[in-house]
Amino acid sequence: MCLAIPARIIELEGDRAVVDAMGNRFRAKTTLLPKAKLGDLVLVHAGFAISMVDEEEAKKTWQLISEINEFMDTPNRISG
Amino acid sequence: MLDKIKKSQDILASTCEALGRQINIMEVCGTHTVSIFRSGIRSTLPEGLRLLSGPGCPVCVTDQSYIDIVLQLADRDDCIIATYGDMIRVPGKNGSLETKQTKANTKVVLSSEDALQLAKDNPGKNVVFVAVGFETTAPATAVVVKEAAVESIDNFTILSGHKLVVPAMKALLSGKNHNIDAFLCPGHVSAIIGSGAFVPIVEDFKRPCVVAGFEPLQIIEALAEICRQLSAGIAELKSLYGAVVTGQGNIVAQNIIDECFEPADGYWRGLGKIEKSTLKLKESFSRFDAFKRFNIAEIPGEETSGCRCGEVLCGLIEPPDCSLFGKNCTPLKPIGPCMVSSEGACAAWFKYGGQERN
Ligand code: SF4
Numbered sequence: 001m002c003l004a005i006p007a008r009i010i011e012l013e014g015d016r017a018v019v020d021a022m023g024n025r026f027r028a029k030t031t032l033l034p035k036a037k038l039g040d041l042v043l044v045h046a047g048f049a050i051s052m053v054d055e056e057e058a059k060k061t062w063q064l065i066s067e068i069n070e071f072m073d074t075p076n077r078i079s080g
Numbered sequence: 081m082l083d084k085i086k087k088s089q090d091i092l093a094s095t096c097e098a099l100g101r102q103i104n105i106m107e108v109c110g111t112h113t114v115s116i117f118r119s120g121i122r123s124t125l126p127e128g129l130r131l132l133s134g135p136g137c138p139v140c141v142t143d144q145s146y147i148d149i150v151l152q153l154a155d156r157d158d159c160i161i162a163t164y165g166d167m168i169r170v171p172g173k174n175g176s177l178e179t180k181q182t183k184a185n186t187k188v189v190l191s192s193e194d195a196l197q198l199a200k201d202n203p204g205k206n207v208v209f210v211a212v213g214f215e216t217t218a219p220a221t222a223v224v225v226k227e228a229a230v231e232s233i234d235n236f237t238i239l240s241g242h243k244l245v246v247p248a249m250k251a252l253l254s255g256k257n258h259n260i261d262a263f264l265c266p267g268h269v270s271a272i273i274g275s276g277a278f279v280p281i282v283e284d285f286k287r288p289c290v291v292a293g294f295e296p297l298q299i300i301e302a303l304a305e306i307c308r309q310l311s312a313g314i315a316e317l318k319s320l321y322g323a324v325v326t327g328q329g330n331i332v333a334q335n336i337i338d339e340c341f342e343p344a345d346g347y348w349r350g351l352g353k354i355e356k357s358t359l360k361l362k363e364s365f366s367r368f369d370a371f372k373r374f375n376i377a378e379i380p381g382e383e384t385s386g387c388r389c390g391e392v393l394c395g396l397i398e399p400p401d402c403s404l405f406g407k408n409c410t411p412l413k414p415i416g417p418c419m420v421s422s423e424g425a426c427a428a429w430f431k432y433g434g435q436e437r438n
């Protein structure tokens with residue numbers, strides 16, 4: 001399953017972003033969320049930012065993700 | 081926090097007692113399924129309340145014929161199959177992508193972008209993207225189809241198995257399972273389609289719909305909200321996931337889906353053919369349609385013999401009711417997709433819930 005992951009946009013060029021989630025950095029696109037800016041927290045699903053997310057929600061989700069220990073082994077899942 | 085849990089649990093208990101009958105709440109999201117099992121929520125529920133895992137795991141709802149088509153394409157020397165990781169272990173008639181001798185042709189990708197990149201990197205091959213998932217992944221597919229069109233990446237196609245959640249919920253209520261009292265609605269799908277998309281379920285079918293995120297406390301609160309409505313005899317739409325979901329959803333994503341796809345009748349595992357429930361590429365993008373490129377007709381697939389995934393997905397049985405569960409069928413040697421995907425109900429039961437049967 002891929003919990004869509006909250007991540008902070010730390011680089012942004014056009015719609016290509018580098019995001020950071022709990023110290024993990026990866027690429028994501030903001031094509032579906034054109035209003036996203038550098039520094040914003042977004043929810044990333046299958047390589048695309050799909051919505052904005054607030055700080056509190058992001059923290060809760062990170063906590064949840066870190067509890068799901070299998071998560072890091074299987075980042076390539078999609079979910080409903 | 082403990083207060084909130086206690087309060088919610090009291091509502092659940094008093095509702096069950098007042099209604100005096102079994103209450104069935106269905107979650108339509110694989111991530112909810114996992115969160116519910118992991119957190120042990122099920123064991124805290126009153127006896128009369130049953131949680132059913134519905135058609136919310138994208139891999140699980142994919143029809144068998146689609147799986148077999150992917151496997152056939154994987155046999156072709158001129159093709160590279162680009163797929164999300166969950167799909168590679170789903171068994172078809174002859175093995176799975178993982179066990180196939182042709183597995184060199186299969187590449188696991190993390191996003192649709194990576195699939196398109198594979199096509200750019202391998203101009204001599206046809207790269208077929210196994211495009212499965214609900215409204216959460218469909219826009220990501222649409223983005224790269226548009227990119228492929230702009231950049232004329234003609235060795236790229238997608239095999240669209242994308243599905244729409246609301247038609248499946250309607251199909252369940254209109255035929256397969258009338259016993260669903262309410263829905264715990266998916267958080268991330270709702271981020272795209274908006275909580276407003278569930279209005280027809282509330283208005284036409286009079287079933288409470290509550291959107292929730294994946295935090296156990298929020299799930300319990302959503303269940304309590306559903307019970308509050310059930311005991312009041314009303315059906316309303318509520319979202320507890322305001323941090324992510326709006327009423328309208330992500331309009332940019334919806335528009336891009338509409339630009340590339342149109343709803344078509346299509347097959348689901350367990351639910352059969354559902355009207356306007358799948359996404360098919362529009363004529364203007366048909367050159368990226370793998371069904372057309374390779375001249376494939378989609379026909380309903382036969383389910384693997386003995387596997388009852390179809391009934392599991394409709395909430396008609398629980399995984400342990402399948403005679404293969406935990407014996408012939410385990411996550412290491414899965415027979416059906418509900419045991420393959422970690423989001424599948426069978427896998428979740430096997431891992432977390434076997435002893436919790438109520
Ligand atoms: S236990 Fe295995 S065979 Fe039975 S329904 Fe689940 S996936 Fe299918």
